[in-house]
Amino acid sequence: MQDNIATLTNLMVKERPSLFHLMYRIIKNREAAEDAVQALFEKIQHVEPEAVILSPHAYLYRLASNLAIDSARSRYRREDVQDSIHDLLWLEDDKPTAEQQLAGKKRLAQVEAMIETMPEPMKTIFCLNRFHGLSQTEIARRSGKSVSLINRYVQRALNLLATARDD
Numbered sequence: 001m002q003d004n005i006a007t008l009t010n011l012m013v014k015e016r017p018s019l020f021h022l023m024y025r026i027i028k029n030r031e032a033a034e035d036a037v038q039a040l041f042e043k044i045q046h047v048e049p050e051a052v053i054l055s056p057h058a059y060l061y062r063l064a065s066n067l068a069i070d071s072a073r074s075r076y077r078r079e080d081v082q083d084s085i086h087d088l089l090w091l092e093d094d095k096p097t098a099e100q101q102l103a104g105k106k107r108l109a110q111v112e113a114m115i116e117t118m119p120e121p122m123k124t125i126f127c128l129n130r131f132h133g134l135s136q137t138e139i140a141r142r143s144g145k146s147v148s149l150i151n152r153y154v155q156r157a158l159n160l161l162a163t164a165r166d167d
Contacts, residue, residue, distance in 0.1 A: 003049035007056050012041060015057075019064045026068035029075065031135055035147050036071045038137070040064050042148060074155060081162045085111065114164045118157055125150055126157035 012019065019040065024033035043063055053059045096104065115123060121143070128134045129150075136154065140147040 004047045004051055004053055004056070005045060005049055007053075008044040008047060008060055009041075011056055011060050012044060015060065019061070022061065022064055023068040023071075026065065027072045027075065031137070032071055032075055033068070035135075035137055035151070036064075036067050038147050039071075039151075040067050042146060043067065074151075078155070078158050081158045081165075084165055085161060110164070111161065114161060115157075118160060122153045122157050125153040129154050 016037065020033055020037050023036045023040075024030060027033045027036060040060075040063060044060070047053075115126065118126065125139055125143070128139050129136060134142075136147050136150045139145075140150045143150070
């Protein structure tokens with residue numbers, strides 16, 4: 001009899017296109033859905049081998065659905081923070097006044113200072129993701145870290161910036 005990890009891994013390999021499609025429908029972003037599929041694989045590696053799973057198929061799809069929903073929520077929160085940062089840094093007017101330019105430069109300096117105070121490797125990962133345009137998967141591949149760890153670093157950096165914005 002196979003243990004849960006082997007059963008779920010084999011099922012995931014077989015069902016990967018369907019799982020990706022499910023996650024893509026929820027997340028609405030191809031790259032994020034790929035990351036979520038990878039996170040699903042990592043998640044099933046930590047399932048208790050002897051736990052009773054009556055329907056591995058249903059269990060796998062429930063895990064996939066929950067991970068996709070969590071990913072979508074996280075993505076929407078990040079986009080809200082980015083929109084707020086954008087609103088703080090960029091002015092609606094095409095020709096800002098001198099005072100607006102000075103205030104914008106001051107806000108930008110505050111954001112840069114906050115980024116500089118971030119601990120490593122959070123700062124490097126955040127800058128690679130947000131300023132150099134590398135995906136979390138690409139950063140994970142280059143650094144040898146897991147995608148979920150890279151995601152946590154980026155999320156924590158965004159939370160720090162959001163907290164600084166709110167204060």
